[in-house]
Structures are given as structure tokens and as C-alpha cells.
Amino acid sequence: MTEQPPRPPRPLESSAEPALAAWLRDETLALARLPSPSGTEGAVAERASALARTLGLEARPLRAGDGTLAAVVVTPPGARGDTFDLVLCAHLDTVAPPPERVGPPLADDRWPARPYAGGGWVAGLGTLDDKGGVVCALAALALSAGDHGGRAEGDRRAGDHGQGATPATAVVLTCDEEEGGSGSAAVAQSLRLERAVVIEPTGLAVAAASAGALEAEVEFTGLAAHGSLPEAGDNAAERAARFVADLAKLPLAAAQHPLLGRARASCLEITGGWRSLYTIPDRARVRVEVRLVPGCSGERAEAELRLAAARRGGRVEVLDRSDPWSCEGCELARALEQALARAGVEPRRTGMPSWTDGHNLVAGGCREVVVFGPGDLALAHTPTERVELRELVLATQALAELVRDVSLRRV
Secondary structure, X not given: OOOOOOOOOOOOOOOOHHHHHHHHHHHHHHHHOOOOEOOOOHHHHHHHHHHHHHOXXXXXXXXXXXXXXXXXEEEOOOOOOOEEOEEEEEEOOEOOOOHHHEEOOOOOOOEEOOOEEEOOEEEOOOHHHHHHHHHHHHHHHHHHHHHOOOOOHHHHOOOOOOOOOOOOEEEEEEOOXXXXXXXXXXXXXXXXXXXXXEEOOOOOOEEEEEOEEEEEEEEXXXXXXXXXXXXXXXXXXXXXXXXXXXXXXXXXXXXXXXOOEEOEEEEEEEEEOOOOOOEEOOEEEEEEEEEEOOOOOHHHHHHHHHHHHHHOOEEEEEEEEEOOEEOOOOHXXXXXXXXXXXXXXXXXXXXXXXXXXXXXXXXXXXXXXEEEOOOOHHHXXXXXXXXXXXXXXXXXXXXXXXXXXXXXXXX
16 A cells, blocks of 8 residues: 655644644654654654744754754744744654564554554654654744734844843754764754753653763673583673673662662673574673763763673773753743643653753753653653653643743743
């Protein structure tokens, strides 16, 4: 059966909840049905830009130094410049499931080949992480811009903070969040941002702190021998297994944060040996991720990991490191909680356990950053990825309230 071309984006004709819910469902599905693994965001960026323009907003590409697309910047009509008091940041890319794990819907061990909606949910790759968030952000900006559409162009000019000027707001849609984070790195370098809400699944709680992460590979070398004579060799896989068992005993596990829990080192992958040979393996490799919390720096985690690996004869290669950050006392977190209350949601605080674009924005000098969005993070990157339509509606309403507050200088 031939895939039908996507229909054109349609305007948001009403902010009333039934109409808003139907619009969020349809536009989330339209974006999710465009494949966009990291590095292939072109088509979904074009669709998101067209949707923004349909909503009466302006969209422009932001390119990295090598000319690749880094992000799409969406602003109310007439906005100029690269300084923003508030941005809503969501990402356009998704993870890339193995092709053999993509199949018909309603199979818990397979990603549905075509995202779908039903029973009050929108399901499939990208619906939760993060295309539902993209649509929420665009709708929120459009709804708030409609409330203030009569201002003169000069009063909406980004970076014009003279008397009477409207604080500048934007939606920033990044590329490459799931891989290298190059999109938000370019955003942090090219734009001046005061505050940012990074849209990721938090179950509508306000994540005012985020864990950092240390990712590393640890290689173990042994001595091969015939499989019937293990004492004649040195089993690298067994060395690796003992190292994995040691991870739970690292001293860093004593570091704890009220929103993020304990620091923790986890084994993500372990490989070694040969399937077709009856041989004691002489090579094994372990991929480790350490969740970092305030009080446990990347330097400390790396030192402990290297010591534990050396005890088992392993060598550590650090692949990536990002430190934790906190915005627990910031005005943005309080303002978003107040916006949630006006939208009918009881405010809750949480911590974000994973890396997000927020890390690059904080590193780039953004003064206040929180993470917030609809849905359950545990479902992201899984065959059962889905987001409740009701949460998409509430997230949109709360974000629109927040943007209105910034526009009226209440924040």
C-alpha cells in the first residue's frame, strides 16, 4: 500500500479544549509520521516551519558553522534579533530503532511502522519524544501571540528592552538532541537566551534540576584458550562481569539529591567472546553510564571508574561527560508552577535524570533553565512510546500562560 502524502498543516481555529485536543493529535501524528533520526531532520523541519507559518508565526533556519541545519527559530510576527527573554525548546530528531524491531502496531516488542492515535493516546516513535512537545510549543506561542497581536512591530523587536518594549519570546526546535547535541550547542553559541523551558517528558512536573552523565567504554584483555581448559587462559568476559558487579559498590553512590536521587553507575552493554568458537574470550568490552547529581562531579566519577576498572585489569575510555545543574530557586520554575495552577494542574517538582538540550543552554550562559513536558519519560526510546492527549492539552495551556506572563512582564 502506497503511503499517502501528508496533508498541509491546518490552523488552530479555537483554543477550546475539544478543538485544541483534536488539533494537537493531528499535528503530532503528522510530524511523527515523518522519520527524523538524528542527522535526517530536514523533512520534519520543513513541516514544523510550515506549521508555524500556518499559525501566523515566523520561522527561520539556524545553521551551524559547517552549514548543516542546527535548529528552526520560530517567533511572533515582526520579531527581530537574536536575544530572547524566554524560549520554549523542543527537538525534532528521534532515536533510530533497529529495522527488525519495527512492525505492526499493538506489538509490545516492536515500534509501530506508522504512529497512530486511539483511546485518548497518541502512540509511536517520536510522539512522546519529542514531536508532541514541538506541537505544544508552537501552539502555546501562537495562542499567546494572538493575545498580543496588536502591538507595533518595534515593540516586538527581540533584544529591544527599552521602555514599553515587549520581552521577546521564541520557540527553538533543535536537531541532533538524541546523538551529539550539536543543534543546541549551535543555539547556545548563536542566540542570547535569558530563560528556557526545555520540553521533554516530565509528566507535567517542573524539573528544576538535571542529572549529569559520564559515558565510558571499558576494555578488558585476557588470554584465549580452548573452551574446555579455562585454567589455561584468562577470561576477559569474567573480568568484565566482575567489574560490572563492582559498579554498585562505587563510593559515588553515597551522593544524593532530593529531586534526582542517588548517583549511580549502570552497565548499558557488555560484549565479548565468539559465538561460533569454543574458546575462552580474550577480549571484552563494557559500556557504562554514570548518573551524576550535584555533589558528584564528572571528575570524581571518572576517577572512581578508572580505579574500579584497573582492579579488574580494564582500561577506560571516556566517551562523553556532562555535569549536573540546578535551577531550584529560580523565578522561571516558580512562574511555570503558577502557570500550571492556572491551567488546572497541581504543581509538582521533580528532577530530570537524563541529558537534555538544557545542558548546552546552561553551559552557554542561559540564566534560568527548567525541563517540563507531557508524558512519561520511561516510555521514551521504547516500542510502547506514547503520550496522553490530555497531557498535551494541559502542557500547551500551561506554556501559553507562561508566555503571556513573560509578555506582560510578570516574570
